[in-house]
Amino acid sequence: MKDYLKLLKFMRPYLGLLSMATVCMGFSAIFDGVSLAMLVPLTDKVLTNKRIIIPTKLPEFLSSFVDKINNTDPATLLNYMAIGILVLFFLKGFFGFYQSYWMSDLGQRIIRDIKAKLYAKIQTLSLEYFTHKRGGELMSRITNDVRIVENAVSYGTTDMVYQGLQVVIFTFLTFFIYFKMALLTFVLVPLISLPIIKVGKALRKLSKRSQENMADTNSILYETILGTRIVKAFNMENYEIDRFNRVNSAYYKLSMKSIKRTLLLNPITEFIGSIAGVLVFFWGGKEVIAGRLSFGVFGLFLGSLLSLIRPFKKLSQVNSLNQQAFAASDRIHEVLETKPTVVDEAGAPEISAFSRDVAFDNVRFSYVDHEVLKNINLRVEKGQVLAIVGPSGSGKSTLLDLIPRFYDPKKGRVLIDGTDIRHVSLRSLRGLIGIVTQETILFNDTIKANIAYGDLAASQGDIENAARQAHAHDFIVGLPNGYDTVIGDRGMKISGGERQRLAIARALLKNPPILLLDEATSQLDTQAERIVQEALDKLIEGRTVFVVAHRLSTVRNAHRIVVVDKGVIVEQGNHAELLAKDGLYKRLYSMQEMQI
Numbered sequence: 277m278k279d280y281l282k283l284l285k286f287m288r289p290y291l292g293l294l295s296m297a298t299v300c301m302g303f304s305a306i307f308d309g310v311s312l313a314m315l316v317p318l319t320d321k322v323l324t325n326k327r328i329i330i331p332t333k334l335p336e337f338l339s340s341f342v343d344k345i346n347n348t349d350p351a352t353l354l355n356y357m358a359i360g361i362l363v364l365f366f367l368k369g370f371f372g373f374y375q376s377y378w379m380s381d382l383g384q385r386i387i388r389d390i391k392a393k394l395y396a397k398i399q400t401l402s403l404e405y406f407t408h409k410r411g412g413e414l415m416s417r418i419t420n421d422v423r424i425v426e427n428a429v430s431y432g433t434t435d436m437v438y439q440g441l442q443v444v445i446f447t448f449l450t451f452f453i454y455f456k457m458a459l460l461t462f463v464l465v466p467l468i469s470l471p472i473i474k475v476g477k478a479l480r481k482l483s484k485r486s487q488e489n490m491a492d493t494n495s496i497l498y499e500t501i502l503g504t505r506i507v508k509a510f511n512m513e514n515y516e517i518d519r520f521n522r523v524n525s526a527y528y529k530l531s532m533k534s535i536k537r538t539l540l541l542n543p544i545t546e547f548i549g550s551i552a553g554v555l556v557f558f559w560g561g562k563e564v565i566a567g568r569l570s571f572g573v574f575g576l577f578l579g580s581l582l583s584l585i586r587p588f589k590k591l592s593q594v595n596s597l598n599q600q601a602f603a604a605s606d607r608i609h610e611v612l613e614t615k616p617t618v619v620d621e622a623g624a625p626e627i628s629a630f631s632r633d634v635a636f637d638n639v640r641f642s643y644v645d646h647e648v649l650k651n652i653n654l655r656v657e658k659g660q661v662l663a664i665v666g667p668s669g670s671g672k673s674t675l676l677d678l679i680p681r682f683y684d685p686k687k688g689r690v691l692i693d694g695t696d697i698r699h700v701s702l703r704s705l706r707g708l709i710g711i712v713t714q715e716t717i718l719f720n721d722t723i724k725a726n727i728a729y730g731d732l733a734a735s736q737g738d739i740e741n742a743a744r745q746a747h748a749h750d751f752i753v754g755l756p757n758g759y760d761t762v763i764g765d766r767g768m769k770i771s772g773g774e775r776q777r778l779a780i781a782r783a784l785l786k787n788p789p790i791l792l793l794d795e796a797t798s799q800l801d802t803q804a805e806r807i808v809q810e811a812l813d814k815l816i817e818g819r820t821v822f823v824v825a826h827r828l829s830t831v832r833n834a835h836r837i838v839v840v841d842k843g844v845i846v847e848q849g850n851h852a853e854l855l856a857k858d859g860l861y862k863r864l865y866s867m868q869e870m871q872i
Contacts, residue, residue: 560574
């Protein structure tokens, strides 16, 4: 029950819509009962001109109504029934349409809301969360898991309410017509419930496994589509096909196990229902022969009983849907209930300007149990360029990530103008910072939109000015649609150097006082690097810059260079001073000189 209430939370904003749909379901279910009840006068009075005999004592108004039918001419009654049937089916169709329409609308609203909540939540989560989650898995939460919940909430709730009302109405009819016979029949109901409960438990476990497997499938698709260049370069197409087929086959097996258990419910419930039907047919037949029950009333009782089979089957399928949805709901709530590790303090003020320095005060940082930075103490004055160099894995990029609070230090502080950055709002802090990385992130949109990303109010003139400063304007105007050219997924329709220049133009348009450059030219050829370096030189002018550099030749002119090794600053000074020290910097520089 707790799981179902958790699932129904998604419906809370739309209780009005649910109520209207439920009213329509109620009328539809009533009309189902009325249409079946019309068999009695049609069979007993119109077709055979015999009296309707009901073995149960009726209330006065119903007894009078039955007597009136019994005393009505069959031809006249037939006329009334013909008109009544048309009206009945019109109303049944009317309420049936709106019941289905409103429940479908409810389902679509819920799927829209859950996707929006999930996406919004993902945007608020800290960078640390994404280091532990695969992109394909998160995509699966928004697509596959949400679809399963939508099926349960929309179709499952429709069937649960509508079929539940049908069970109530047809059960009432059977007990109303012949109490003793109905009582004997419904002793078998617990036998129907047992397999439904048992199969439901198995389905929940299988559904959770199949949803996890779907996340694996999405992850492989996500990775191999993004990495298609590497897959082809290393001739790994067959390997990836085999890897996908293994996961795909595992999903097939889990799906078939679920389908097998779901399909087993139909013959089991039908067989138990047939036992009840045979008992009723045998007993009721004797009552009709003895004249204690009219044939039409017996037909209504038998029809009501048989009409219960479909709702019970539907309700068993609803249970299957719900069990799958509970597993999906758990996975959705796991994301929605995750707390970001980097958050604003309550009432955190905005930092509106940068005027003095950026400092690291005895900073330590670790990923889980792996310590990456140890006792980092640095102070960079406004307008200075600080280069950070060192072997791969020494913590250079992590040092940069602490400035915009992608992560928070485990110990120590990062300060801007003497203020711990944890005490100011994230939005205002990141508004002071521009970033250009070695992996250029561009979006499948126009060049204009990519440059203006982060400043949606930028004019065309501002965008073009930023592009000119980044040495990007000339190649942009040479494209088929100029600034309106769509550059494809991750900007794959343009070259690496062109992508990097767009990233620099984006940073220039933002015009931040603090700039982070993380190996911004490491993946470029010599000619592209020269052009991009010229753009970077323009970007650096008048800013406080932190540069992580692999190519040491690009940091010769930095005001200061710090050398990081195994998370510790081992050397610092300018280019000439570090070469004179004959330490790690000189060894790294000499190795690169030899490779040229």
